[in-house]
Amino acid sequence: MIKKNLKSVSAFAPATCANVAVGFDILGFAIHNVGDIVTLKKRDDNQIIIVEISGESNIPLETSKNAASAVVKKLCDDLSISTGFSIYIQKGIAIGSGMGGSAASSVAALVALNAFLENPLSKNELAEYALFGEEIACGHKHADNIVPSLFGGMTLIQSSNPINVVTLPSLEIYNIVIHPHLRVNTKDARDALQNDLSLKLHVKQCANLASFISAIYKNDLELLKKSSEDYVVEPQRAKLIPNFYEVKQSAMDSGAISVSFSGSGPSLFAFAENEFMANKIAKNMQDKFKEYGIESDFWISNFKAQGAYIKEIIEG
Amino acid sequence: MIKKNLKSVSAFAPATCANVAVGFDILGFAIHNVGDIVTLKKRDDNQIIIVEISGESNIPLETSKNAASAVVKKLCDDLSISTGFSIYIQKGIAIGSGMGGSAASSVAALVALNAFLENPLSKNELAEYALFGEEIACGHKHADNIVPSLFGGMTLIQSSNPINVVTLPSLEIYNIVIHPHLRVNTKDARDALQNDLSLKLHVKQCANLASFISAIYKNDLELLKKSSEDYVVEPQRAKLIPNFYEVKQSAMDSGAISVSFSGSGPSLFAFAENEFMANKIAKNMQDKFKEYGIESDFWISNFKAQGAYIKEIIEG
Structure with missing residues (x-):
């Protein structure tokens, strides 16, 4: 009613x-x-x-x-x-x-x-x-x-x-989401993924996921950084975003805790220790995209x- | 030195x-x-x-x-x-x-x-x-x-x-480990596992693993129970332990939070809300093994x- x-x-x-x-x-x-x-x-x-x-x-x-x-x-x-x-x-x-x-x-x-x-x-x-x-x-x-x-x-x-x-629990850090003016179709991004993975890779990913969840509960930034590597999806989808690894590297070099795709991209997310760092990282990512002729917008947010x-x- | x-x-x-x-x-x-x-x-x-x-x-x-x-x-x-x-x-x-x-x-x-x-x-x-x-x-x-x-x-x-x-963190519950007098060779148990799994199964297992870790941090027994199902390994190794599913069921029927192999078996573990329940569950598992002519020992421990x-x- x-x-x-x-x-x-x-x-x-x-x-x-x-x-x-x-x-x-x-x-x-x-x-x-x-x-x-x-x-x-x-x-x-x-x-x-x-x-x-x-x-x-x-x-x-x-x-x-x-x-x-x-x-x-x-x-x-x-x-x-x-x-x-x-x-x-x-x-x-x-x-x-x-x-x-x-x-x-x-x-x-x-x-x-x-x-x-x-x-x-x-x-x-x-x-x-x-x-x-x-x-x-x-x-x-x-x-x-x-x-x-x-x-x-x-x-x-x-x-x-x-x-x-x-x-x-809310991580006591900041996140950046940066949207390069590109388009990735969700279906294409799904098609980029293989249907299977090895048990060995599954175990490596599980180890990081379980540690990532632990890091969230403990707000342990060192563990969060160590456990942020995606062994399964990122390597298969990186090709869909031009210069993905260069932009990721520029964020890591600026002190990001972790960087990867937002959803299936093209937007990326990054984690930063504080708001000042978040701004620095976001601008460096934006500059790096610009080097390759790609405009972008970004947003900074807490959790x-x-x-x-x-x-x-x-x-x- | x-x-x-x-x-x-x-x-x-x-x-x-x-x-x-x-x-x-x-x-x-x-x-x-x-x-x-x-x-x-x-x-x-x-x-x-x-x-x-x-x-x-x-x-x-x-x-x-x-x-x-x-x-x-x-x-x-x-x-x-x-x-x-x-x-x-x-x-x-x-x-x-x-x-x-x-x-x-x-x-x-x-x-x-x-x-x-x-x-x-x-x-x-x-x-x-x-x-x-x-x-x-x-x-x-x-x-x-x-x-x-x-x-x-x-x-x-x-x-x-x-x-x-x-x-x-230490879960505020008890665990049982029960050892049926059988032997499973670790190598045989590894050989029972396929080298690959589907991305779909990987995601289901990851969802449970991440929730299981959350449940440990929150001591959330309902979530622990919901997220204890192993979609990847248990179904492939169950055949190595005679009457595994019957013994598991007897533990679940007695109120166990989760039950599966200890390592690659033949021992099983179970989680119980308190020491009284742990004893009840352990005895029921032991009785069930005995029904199939298998003797066993068990230990009850906190975390x-x-x-x-x-x-x-x-x-x-």
Whole structure:
């Protein structure tokens, strides 16, 4: 049932960095103050229509092809809600940047819709719906952007069917996400990965992942640095980002704790001990991209970024 | 250089449970009050000789083939120590039980030898030497028994070359290690494993491993239980232990948090919420083995078991 006294709800969902080097498909963190805003306005008819997408072109307006409207439609159908909604999407995340743009739109739309419900869904239930949006946007039901966008901070997905999330403690350091103006298609990035890996490599990666998680609980920066090497995915995807290793090296040379792809790229993330270092590292990475003729934007954030939240409710 | 005033040193090193379900080759914990004692007595000549092995037959007495004497010989050679030693080994761990018997002997021998040194080695350095013992005993330089036997408690190996160890917080629960009177050869157990695994399985295992580590830091028993399923190794090795799944089920039915092999078996470990439950679970596992005509012994321990230590020093 829909609350009768609400006319319009706007929700914000943050951009996210998924994978985080050693946590392919399971780790992710939310980025402070960068994200999408989705507004749902009740309609008099029962249609679900995207009225406006601002901040980005090239996103389908058709309800069934757009992740945000498709998840709204699915949840309305499942709950037999006959109210229609006009959807306004304000993109703060570039498409194909590897910063969880489609996830943020789906999550913001679902959080806005949830505010209309007499019996709102849990975050886990919303995450299940957002998975459908990811399938529409990139052909794969991956939860590693959805979960940090919903929960905030750094998250670990213990299981994606059913969703079970572990929220990790906030590292007392800073992160940089830098977006070079390139595009990597999520599907191409998946295709770059071999279906199998050796047991030996699996063990090496597990050793780093387990140590990385330990380092988060202990805020142990030395261990975090030692355990940040991704043996499985990074070597296979590095070729998709021109001059990846040069930019990574420039960040490490400037004192970064760890550097790898944000999601499947082209954006990269880096960890820095403090805000001053973060700025230095980000600028050096930007300069290095520029050397190769690539423009970029970056954001600096701590690990306390809030998950999706309601920005505005208009009654009436 | 060797201390002149020491005549004899005895050291104890605990039995260990390696792998711990989701931590193949990287996780392990020490078992309280079960282990090997190795005594080194200075000789007048420069020979390194095993004088006695008690508590177990079928262990080679030849210096180069016995893990304990081989590591003593190697360290003496590397440090150009010309003093000879008589070695007395008191086995508290059955050979081929999957409880780290060879590792305990090597570790105890090295800790005893270390007490003779004017400049003793660090634990990490001792671990590097103990690896040679594992190679002699089972043809594979695996550190996952050595490390918990040296460090105590539950340990994580971030890197085995060079050795880098993370000591994990002590879970506030109990563990059971049960040894059915069967033998599984470590080499056969390794041969049972395929060299490759799918990326999909790797991700599932990583999700559980990362959650398992989180659960240890949070002492979150629900999460520990959820994340204890080993998708990679257990299914491939289960066939080596007759009625493994029946015994595991009996433990789970009695309230165990997790159950799997200790190392490559045949011993199994189980986690229990408290000591009372641990006894109940252990007895039910023992009864279940007995139903299939298999006798067994079990030990119950908390997660605070001390690593290898000096038991006795005789001066003179």
